[in-house]
Amino acid sequence: xxxxxxxxxxxxxxxxxxxxxxxxxxxxxxxxxxxxxxxxxxxxxxxxxxxxxxxxxxxxxxxxxxxxxxxxxxxxxxxxxxxxxxxxxxxxxxxxxxxxxxxxxxxxxxxxxxxxxxxxxxxxxxxxxxxxxxxxxxxxxxxxxxxxxxxxxxxxxxxxxxxxxxxxxxxxxxxxxxxxxxxxxxxxxxxxxxxxxxxxxxxxxxxxxxxxxxxxxxxxxxxxxxxxxxxxxxxxxxxxxxx
Amino acid sequence: xxxxxxxxxxxxxxxxxxxxxxxxxxxxxxxxxxxxxxxxxxxxxxxxxxxxxxxxxxxxxxxxxxxxxxxxxxxxxxxxxxxxxxxxxxxxxxxxxxxxxxxxxxxxxxxxxxxxxxxxxxxxxxxxxxxxxxxxxxxxxxxxxxxxxxxxxxxxxxxxxxxxxxxxxxxxxxxxxxxxxxxxxxxxxxxxxxxxxxxxxxxxxxxxxxxxxxxxxxxxxxxxxxxxxxxxxxxxxxxxxxxxxxxxxxxxxxxxxxxxxxxxxxxxxxxxxxxxxxxxxxxxxxxxxxxxxxxxxxxxxxxxxxxxxxxxxxxxxxxxxxxxxxxxxxxxxxxxxxxxxxxxxxxxxxxxxxxxxxxxxxxxxxxxxxxxxxxxxxxxxxxxxxxxxxxxxxxxxxxxxxxxxxxxxxxxxxxxxxxxxxxxxxxxxxxxxxxxxxxxxxxxxxxxxxxxxxxxxxxxxxxxxxxxxxxxxxxxxxxxxxxxxxxxxxxxxxxxxxxxxxxxxxxxxxxxxxxxxxxxxxxxxxxxxxxxxxxxxxxxxxxxxxxxxxxxxxxxxxxxxxxxxxxxxxxxxxxxxxxxxxxxxxxxxxxxxxxxxxxxxxxxxxxxxxxxxxxxxxxxx
Numbered sequence: 001x002x003x004x005x006x007x008x009x010x011x012x013x014x015x016x017x018x019x020x021x022x023x024x025x026x027x028x029x030x031x032x033x034x035x036x037x038x039x040x041x042x043x044x045x046x047x048x049x050x051x052x053x054x055x056x057x058x059x060x061x062x063x064x065x066x067x068x069x070x071x072x073x074x075x076x077x078x079x080x081x082x083x084x085x086x087x088x089x090x091x092x093x094x095x096x097x098x099x100x101x102x103x104x105x106x107x108x109x110x111x112x113x114x115x116x117x118x119x120x121x122x123x124x125x126x127x128x129x130x131x132x133x134x135x136x137x138x139x140x141x142x143x144x145x146x147x148x149x150x151x152x153x154x155x156x157x158x159x160x161x162x163x164x165x166x167x168x169x170x171x172x173x174x175x176x177x178x179x180x181x182x183x184x185x186x187x188x189x190x191x192x193x194x195x196x197x198x199x200x201x202x203x204x205x206x207x208x209x210x211x212x213x214x215x216x217x218x219x220x221x222x223x224x225x226x227x228x229x230x231x232x233x234x235x236x237x238x239x240x241x242x243x
Numbered sequence: 244x245x246x247x248x249x250x251x252x253x254x255x256x257x258x259x260x261x262x263x264x265x266x267x268x269x270x271x272x273x274x275x276x277x278x279x280x281x282x283x284x285x286x287x288x289x290x291x292x293x294x295x296x297x298x299x300x301x302x303x304x305x306x307x308x309x310x311x312x313x314x315x316x317x318x319x320x321x322x323x324x325x326x327x328x329x330x331x332x333x334x335x336x337x338x339x340x341x342x343x344x345x346x347x348x349x350x351x352x353x354x355x356x357x358x359x360x361x362x363x364x365x366x367x368x369x370x371x372x373x374x375x376x377x378x379x380x381x382x383x384x385x386x387x388x389x390x391x392x393x394x395x396x397x398x399x400x401x402x403x404x405x406x407x408x409x410x411x412x413x414x415x416x417x418x419x420x421x422x423x424x425x426x427x428x429x430x431x432x433x434x435x436x437x438x439x440x441x442x443x444x445x446x447x448x449x450x451x452x453x454x455x456x457x458x459x460x461x462x463x464x465x466x467x468x469x470x471x472x473x474x475x476x477x478x479x480x481x482x483x484x485x486x487x488x489x490x491x492x493x494x495x496x497x498x499x500x501x502x503x504x505x506x507x508x509x510x511x512x513x514x515x516x517x518x519x520x521x522x523x524x525x526x527x528x529x530x531x532x533x534x535x536x537x538x539x540x541x542x543x544x545x546x547x548x549x550x551x552x553x554x555x556x557x558x559x560x561x562x563x564x565x566x567x568x569x570x571x572x573x574x575x576x577x578x579x580x581x582x583x584x585x586x587x588x589x590x591x592x593x594x595x596x597x598x599x600x601x602x603x604x605x606x607x608x609x610x611x612x613x614x615x616x617x618x619x620x621x622x623x624x625x626x627x628x629x630x631x632x633x634x635x636x637x638x639x640x641x642x643x644x645x646x647x648x649x650x651x652x653x654x655x656x657x658x659x660x661x662x663x664x665x666x667x668x669x670x671x672x673x674x675x676x677x678x679x680x681x682x683x684x685x686x687x688x689x690x691x692x693x694x695x696x697x698x699x700x701x702x703x704x705x706x707x708x709x710x711x712x713x714x715x716x717x718x719x720x721x722x723x724x725x726x727x728x729x730x731x732x733x734x735x736x737x738x739x740x741x742x743x744x745x746x747x748x749x750x751x752x753x754x755x756x757x758x759x760x761x762x763x764x765x766x767x768x769x770x771x772x773x774x775x776x777x778x779x780x781x782x783x784x785x786x787x788x789x790x791x792x793x794x795x796x797x798x799x800x801x802x803x804x805x806x807x808x809x810x811x812x813x814x815x816x817x818x819x820x821x822x823x824x825x826x827x828x829x830x831x832x833x834x835x836x837x838x839x840x841x842x843x844x845x846x847x848x849x850x851x852x853x854x855x856x857x858x859x860x861x862x863x864x
Contacts, residue, residue, distance in 0.1 A: 013784070014757070015756055015757035015760070015784075016757050016783075016784030017784070018784070037640075037812060037814070037851060038640065038641050038812040039783060039812045039813075165641075167853075168641060168642060169641075169642045171829075172854075175853075198640060198641060198851075199852065199853030200851075200852040200853060201852050201853040201854060201855045201856065202853040202854075203853075205856060215813075228855075228856070233852065234848060234852065237814070237848075237851045237852055238814055238842045238847065238848065238851060239814030239815050239817070239818045239838075239842060240815065
């Protein structure tokens with residue numbers, strides 16, 4: 001049984017059908033990427049998985065259990081933690097507070113000691129955040145905010161990390177940095193990663209497998225290595241006439 | 244000259260044309276009933292308050308702002324008439340030194356004018372704030388006027404008030420029950436004029452601003468002009484109501500005009516339902532009568548009244564008028580069918596592009612346009628030229644600056660640097676509404692339809708610039724104004740037919756399907772008679788068949804000589820209908836050319852898909 005199973009998911013925004021029957025699977029320990037151009041339905045998929053959107057039909061199962069009846073906070077409690085598109089750090093709070101807030105559910109269970117250790121070890125992974133721990137998150141650069149958003153998700157000890165467009169709005173050099181981090185997380189094999197990304201080749205480089213979405217549907221899928229060479233990926237982005 | 248139907252406008256049925264005669268009925272009341280309390284006290288109050296609530300409706304119902312200060316305008320009218328007409332004999336120990344004893348109608352006209360000026364002054368804060376903030380400003384405004392009449396004894400005689408003499412005409416007293424004969428004609432005339440304004444392009448402009456200020460601006464409607472006008476009109480009518488009120492009791496004193504009165508007017512308006520004269524009347528009637536009806540509850544009377552209000556407003560969120568309107572909607576089917584038939588017949592000869600003005604020069608030229616937000620450069624030194632009569636695609640990955648470019652083009656943002664020229668004119672410093680009037684129309688990615696209006700009315704808002712009638716012609720609903728309205732309706736219907744929406748003409752925009760809503764946006768934009776049409780993601784969320792339909796429409800728009808700038812993610816569409824495509828990334832133009840050339844351009848592929856590792860390897864060697 002796959003860790004995450006998305007089955008025939010249909011999602012509507014009012015009168016618009018954003019997902020038209022999407023099915024995907026993520027195995028324990030895998031890094032699965034979802035790629036596709038703007039408006040393909042990638043973010044809608046990830047937001048439905050994390051419970052922020054309610055599907056019209058279909059199912060999302062985690063460990064065999066349907067997530068649909070659960071509110072987003074209960075889904076997070078099961079270990080699915082989302083790094084939202086556009087980072088969404090708590091801009092008027094310090095870096096340290098952002099990390100504490102990431103561990104909110106653990107702190108409520110009394111894991112204060114464990115959380116402190118984890119934050120300390122995250123500061124080693126992210127030295128820049130350590131330097132800026134008392135700085136307001138809103139004053140960080142875009143790349144630093146993305147790192148903070150990922151770190152904030154990691155403090156929650158996720159079983160499945162939902163990474164939504166980590167490259168969005170970042171300069172190419174910073175994107176390299178973010179993807180080096182994703183690669184490192186994947187190698188550690190401690191966390192399963194569901195990566196939604198518009199920059200196809202970046203995502204395919206790190207992904208075990210990937211789904212290519214177009215207009216609310218999965219067009220095709222394959223291993224990252226296969227898709228890297230597949231001309232259809234380019235067509236999915238730039239139209240049938242693309243070389 | 245006949246005031247009958249023109250250009251095929253259907254004549255209303257006879258019964259409908261005779262209904263105005265019913266308006267004479269209330270004039271019988273003072274003749275048949277002698278009871279002073281009911282006729283003078285209750286009926287008189289209902290008539291005056293209805294006028295005031297109708298004035299409040301202009302601001303609340305049409306413009307969508309909340310005013311809790313209308314008692315102030317009411318007071319300006321009442322005190323102007325009282326102080327200017329009161330006889331000194333009845334105000335023996337007054338602090339007011341001089342009573343000019345003007346004729347009633349002259350004083351009334353001045354009261355209306357002063358109140359209108361006060362409305363003009365309040366109109367400006369209303370441009371800057373809205374919602375609860377504006378509500379608080381209106382409270383303060385009402386409070387200032389209340390405090391003035393309460394404390395400036397030399398002008399108003401303070402708390403002791405001013406006593407007036409009943410009006411006389413020849414030898415006949417117009418006081419007591421006869422005062423109804425004075426108030427009622429004013430009420431009918433003003434409500435008739437307000438109704439005419441409400442259903443004209445003025446009323447549509449008000450509602451357009453309420454529904455979507457940005458879309459209204461993009462059809463050339465100046466928010467400042469119409470919002471301030473609504474406040475001035477509203478204050479003028481409220482001042483008139485106040486002036487009439489002063490003679491009702493032949494006595495005015497500050498306590499009447501407290502903040503409570505403003506709140507009660509608002510309750511009556513919401514209870515009766517907005518944008519409905521019948522609703523205004525019902526709301527006021529219930530509001531004037533109810534406290535009397537609940538006298539049985541003695542001390543808990545107002546509490547019972549309050550609970551009743553809560554319950555009714557919970558179950559009838561659109562007020563009594565909302566219920567009536569939905570009932571009427573079912574009955575009015577036949578009238579609509581006649582109008583639809585007449586529109587279809589008249590529109591069949593209309594060429595929707597016939598009135599397109601000939602323009603010279605390139606449709607759009609950007610030279611070094613840059614838009615910075617603080618440290619972020621969203622559009623960086625962008626230059627492009629779109630030849631007249633072509634379709635240009637503008638694409639780029641998320642965050643590449645497309646939306647910012649659209650906002651700079653339409654004047655929502657003022658560019659940090661650079662020049663924008665359209666058909667040989669520098670438009671870079673014009674406001675959004677001015678650019679629309681110049682011929683720059685747009686649709687919106689996240690649909691900005693006027694949801695409360697029908698499809699036909701949405702397109703009529705787009706035709707706003709074509710109306711020439713002035714406010715007086717509209718208020719009096721002159722034959723010229725009616726002809727113009729009917730002509731615009733025919734043209735709007737023809738535009739709906741052009742996009743294939745004619746059978747939805749009388750459907751509210753909020754009831755349209757998503758695909759229909761996209762088409763309606765295009766029809767509304769075409770109504771502006773644009774030289775350059777900006778389509779902002781017209782395919783978003785549509786099915787392939789719907790996209791095909793839009794492609795066909797864009798080709799016909801191009802054939803009519805209108806230049807199109809298409810911002811779109813749907814590549815098949817962009818490539819199918821664009822003559823040339825411009826690609827943005829990080830706010831810069833990275834490619835431009837034919838669809839095929841752009842699709843094969845390595846820089847474009849990299850912007851969309853990222854660097855391919857083999858390319859990275861090749862670069863390193």
